Structures are given as C-alpha cells and as structure tokens.
Amino acid sequence: MRAGSYALIEVSDNGCGMSETVRAQAFDPFFTTRERGHGTGLGLSTVQGFAHQLGGTVEIDSSPGQGTTVRLSLPLSKQA
C-alpha cells in the first residue's frame, strides 16, 4: 500500500464462516459454494476489483462457525 491516509471499513457477520479452502478462493471470479442458480460468485471478486482500482486492499478474516469479517482499506482523497 502507498503511504497516506486510509479509511478502514469492517463488515462482520455471525454466519457459518469459511474454511481455509473456501477463504483462499473466495475472491476468485465465479467461485461460489451456493446451489446452482443461486450465486454468481462475483460478489467478493467485484469488491476486490473496486478496492484495488482505488489503490486500496480487502481482506477476509473467517473460520468455520466463527462468522466472517471483511476489512476494506480505501485511500482518502484530498478532493471533496
């Protein structure tokens, strides 16, 4: 990451959480564990695409049964 000020946005849930195998693939385009026809697998891939385009980062903290936290760091702009 470049030096500067960032906004940190954390979103947490208390859902089923992810195994290490799922977490490792969660950002891959079209990766989904939902039933056929229920998920595009593009949700997290899109979030990661936006974050990187803006010069930020996104990371997932999750384990099975422990819920999930997605942490976004986005650079602050000097322009209003």
Ligand SMILES: Nc1ncnc2c1ncn2[C@@H]1O[C@H](COP(=O)(O)OP(=O)(O)OP(=O)(O)O)[C@@H](O)[C@H]1O
């Ligand atoms: N909050 C979460 N808790 C547990 N697993 C998650 C969570 N978010 C994502 N995942 C896992 O990562 C996979 C990919 O997530 P992503 O959001 O990219 O696609 P999706 O939710 O399956 O489909 P869609 O993008 O259409 O919502 C999910 O199928 C699921 O296995």
Ligand SMILES: [Mg+2]
């Ligand atoms: Mg999703």
